[in-house]
Amino acid sequence: MDDKTPMMDELEKGPWPSYVKELKKAAKKSDAAKDLIKVQERSFEEKMTMWKHGGIVGVAGYGGGVIGRYISRPEEFPNVQAFHTLRINHPSGWFYKTDRLRELLDVWEKHGSGLCNFHGSTGDIIFLGTTSEHLQPIHDEITAIGWDLGGSGSDLRTPTGCVGPARCEYACIDTLDFIYNITMEFQNELHRPPFPYKTKIKASGCPNDCVAAIARADFSIIGTWHDNLRIDQDGVKEYLDSGFDVQGLVVNKCPTNALEMVNGKLELAWPEDCVRCMHCINMMSKAIRPGVDKGATILVGAKAPVIHGACLSSVIIPFMKMEPPYTEFKELWLKAMDWWDENGRTRERISELIDRVGMRMFLRAIDVEPVPQMVYRPRANPYVFFDKGV
Amino acid sequence: MDDKTPMMDELEKGPWPSYVKELKKAAKKSDAAKDLIKVQERSFEEKMTMWKHGGIVGVAGYGGGVIGRYISRPEEFPNVQAFHTLRINHPSGWFYKTDRLRELLDVWEKHGSGLCNFHGSTGDIIFLGTTSEHLQPIHDEITAIGWDLGGSGSDLRTPTGCVGPARCEYACIDTLDFIYNITMEFQNELHRPPFPYKTKIKASGCPNDCVAAIARADFSIIGTWHDNLRIDQDGVKEYLDSGFDVQGLVVNKCPTNALEMVNGKLELAWPEDCVRCMHCINMMSKAIRPGVDKGATILVGAKAPVIHGACLSSVIIPFMKMEPPYTEFKELWLKAMDWWDENGRTRERISELIDRVGMRMFLRAIDVEPVPQMVYRPRANPYVFFDKGV
């Protein structure tokens, strides 16, 4: 086999930064990275993955955090025969101090391919490619400098939150603190897969949902407010004076027509109609802000398609105050996990269980009363259970 | 048992015409009707039906048109021991000539309780209550005077259509002629249940759908037009002059914002956006009319909840010309029936079969190409078949 990689080389061109360049940088120091380029080239030629199912590999005392991976043609690509990844739990909000980060990178360069994902799509730092022998040393060395593995397998996956109060005026909850707090509280659930399948928690500070919590987490915590949004008329005036089309781009686009321009003032004329969609706030961040009675809506059930099609999370608690130590949330989550644990089948996510046995069973298990906020609309079919009588 | 019927008597009171009075009128001439009042009173007392499952009864050569019915307490109510109903196919549009109708009523008074439904909710005249011996004579006598039974069982049920061109300016198809034509053409399918289950056809002259075709018929034929609706500006002026709020009640309520008032004229400013919802026409019948290129949208699948929940019909043919002898429609319907007949399980309606095997199978069977008009939106799940290759 020749070592030419014309297709890889092609992907060094073009304006967008090239991952092939990154592979090549790593290849200067790592034989595994060198082989990886060839693997990739071969995949392009054959239009097929070169990887096999992973075996069970890991670190002492943990059931997750490592994805085992082996090449299907070890003769051809000996340096990536085993090429496992480790998932490193990121700090809340993906903020880094460079000295701490450099320490971490050094460990990885020593023990692995030197390639990583910043970040994986769950939110971990991914160390991409090492052999089984290196796994334990890596873990020992990163814990020694204050880092730990993230989730994989049937556990609580690494929770993530948006940048929130750190740099966003819209944040209605402290996403960073909340995520850090529950990550620490549920270390056991994160590291020792106890559940029927994976489960995820993501928190966004407001309904803009910048971590896509509603689409990507079994528990989606989304900041909101219970009183009225606040309008600063001086701010409104500034927008008007600047020629910004408040009527056309804000008032007319409010999904519930809750706003009105009255004598040059922008008013939340129908406060009870505001569904806190953020649109007017997004458009006029200098003039409009969320209310002051802040908390979160808790939604449950998002996941990818396998098996019954993708789900978005749906409202379970319209409003919950979110103050440390987040006891109300934790109790709710633990009740939900208990119920799922007892009733879920293997590889059944919580939304699939809810679908199978009915929302009412879930609500009973977590001691939550049904409210119309949970549904877009009531059922149309007449197939109703009265197992508690009429 | 005493003969008092205090609850029935109560329902003689009140402003709405009383069916109890009708029962009592009939009871003067019919012992069965007399017993029926008692049956009804007893049901009110016991909060239960007094009727049993019907056995198989009917008329020679037909498999439908009669619903057998027996009382559960023949000792108590001997005159309604057997109390079958006959369904008489109504004339298109439910128009009657009194002499023809009187002849029909005479037959019924002679052979049955003298009670009827004008009409059943499928659209038949229902002769309510007679014994098995009378069934054949009734049929013989009504056919002799030019009437026939409607559908029941696993057959084509009595087709119905709105008043249409007979008295409605909106009619885009001749509902009466179409219904009469197919009723005559498919007499065999109507009288000798050939299918896995019942199937229905209803036709409305326009999207107002005054026979609820889209909710109540496996095949829903709904008149529409393919060109632009017609606006008569003199008519518009009349509405404006009368103080009618054209902007607020018409333009602003068009679901696709296709209309605009331009210098006192009402214009279909975005004709390609009009979805022919009828709203503007309904509001301004003197000024706005459907276009001239008229035909029908064919939708398939409406039914009641049993077994998988109620269905509304969905678009299969966006536009079909509807001229006698309606060959295109008939061919389509026969192809659909063939496919359903071959593939449907017992008691499976056509929409349930489509759900079970997939719309693409249905479209292939009826030789119809997929078009986006068939769906509100494409699929979200990635579970796609490529059984014809990629």
Add this chain to the structure above:
Amino acid sequence: MATTDIGPPDYKEMLPEVIAKNYGKWKYHEDIKPGVLKHVSETGDEAFTVRCGSPRLVSVDLIRDLCDIADKYCDGHFRFTSRYNPEFITPNKDNIEPIIAAIEKIGLPVGGTGRGISNMIHTQGWIHCHGAATDASGVVKAIMDEMYDYFVGKKTLPQKLRISLACCLNMCGAIHATDLAVVGVHTRVPTIDHEHMTVLCELPTTQASCPTGAIRKHPDPNIKSVTVNDDKCMYCGNCFTVCPAMPIAHAEGDGIAIYVGGKVSNARKAPMFSRLVIPYIPNNPPRWPEVTSVLKNIVEVYASNAHPFERVGEWIERVGWERFFKLTGIPFVEQNIDDFELARDTLRTTTQFKW
């Protein structure tokens, strides 16, 4: 040999003269007054229609009375609407008042047109069906007595409002898409008559009839019958439809559910299903006062909150179901939340809602 397959009479013979003459030529119409429509033809002809209510379950005598009116004023023709209402059509304006008088004389109310409440689509109930979980004609009478003013035009509404009733989940009125739907419901698991099971029923059909798969073969191979998993049964009665040995009616358990917000017309919004708002109200003959009063409340809340020309469902979808429950004071209960096959699409997958 009996005559067969002659079909119904040709409709052409049944048409009033003014209709036959102007068939397909109608130009526009006007609402003259409650119950009276005027249709104008391109020929210049006019047709006046007088519509009236009917109990639907009628004696031949009542129909003959209608025939008499038609003979007198409408060249011996009349029709019924798709909601059971008799209609008298005449080209002669002067006939309107006499027709109205004649109709009122035989005890029927003139009305049912325009923005109000027309006659109720309904079914057999305890008058004739073995499956009825409630009565039909009796409940309808009670409701229409309550809604009378909206029929005769003494009160009007933002737009047409249709009420329908079905006495069991078979929903013979196909009332799953109506502004207000009244549905008879069972709430108890069917009992099983093991003794007559094989005589009366086909076991595979019976099993297949159950939407939730609650019916299994009896575990004892000597008993040729079935068992029901109580936890899975939602009392639809479909097993009873196919198998008389599984009676489900129950004096205390049977009653009425209320569905709201459906429509079939394509005007403005696409057709919509009616949605469950009250899962159960016990049967209370002869006047079902709990049923009539919740319907009255909903109609009044609609009347005072909806925009002009907004159907019930359009109004609710605009303001939100959470607002509907608040405005009507109807309690939201677990049964309102769907848990059947398409349940997922009803869950609120957004933070947008009203308090």
Add this chain to the structure above:
Amino acid sequence: MATTDIGPPDYKEMLPEVIAKNYGKWKYHEDIKPGVLKHVSETGDEAFTVRCGSPRLVSVDLIRDLCDIADKYCDGHFRFTSRYNPEFITPNKDNIEPIIAAIEKIGLPVGGTGRGISNMIHTQGWIHCHGAATDASGVVKAIMDEMYDYFVGKKTLPQKLRISLACCLNMCGAIHATDLAVVGVHTRVPTIDHEHMTVLCELPTTQASCPTGAIRKHPDPNIKSVTVNDDKCMYCGNCFTVCPAMPIAHAEGDGIAIYVGGKVSNARKAPMFSRLVIPYIPNNPPRWPEVTSVLKNIVEVYASNAHPFERVGEWIERVGWERFFKLTGIPFVEQNIDDFELARDTLRTTTQFKW
């Protein structure tokens, strides 16, 4: 004994000074220019953020380069966004241009803010996953080269547009709710390695893994394996996920599907799923030109048709999917019509549509 369960570092240590000081006190923000945001605090402090693109799959060297920039201009701190973009935050306005210059020096583009296209969420592809039906990083590179102008702000759009990619139906990017989703798909039934079946797989789990119930026990009791009903298989690969003895990858059959119109934000409209518009495009490395050109076309049609601040899905739902297919010229095929569990809700149950 290894240390365990210490968790990630405390985020507080990781925060830049200006962030720590103004934590929770931000008042409003401004878009200064593409890639640069200004946040103003109630304290009067300002924080300037410079955002740049990244290939996500990076060498430690690149991260160290980023660290260098952070050390020089941002008191040794920086962050990544939820879409993989590095962000440098400084209270000092004068640092903006030097930071931009430093970023460009290491080959990264400044941008990704405002009404354009940000970085693509994506997955492993042929770089690391055994299940990949297409590559990830390679396709992403090809697409982002095409979309570059929308990232750096040379071109803008009516509103944010998110593109994501997943290399198989597991959809690790959870890209089922994104404006444009690129999904690796198989189109051939898995083969079965009967010999290794029992060694490698648990039969009940394998059977249960199939969404359509296509997998059955092998009819021959001597063969401890399974069979697949070809007619029921829609190539999801879920069986392969749990059972290595059922390989599904196929050089000619694998490729890419395009989904359109999803969103997750609750702004204006509720979150929406992305919808299938092109069921299959063959893999064509290294540049997947067919994929990039259809995406470009959709973006351009969106750009010239949507209203200001309307996301792709909002635009399509307003004008109708029939219009979308017409405007883009994408053929509508049977695969676009849903036939999975919630299919019924996607069928057009109205006569309202555009030609």
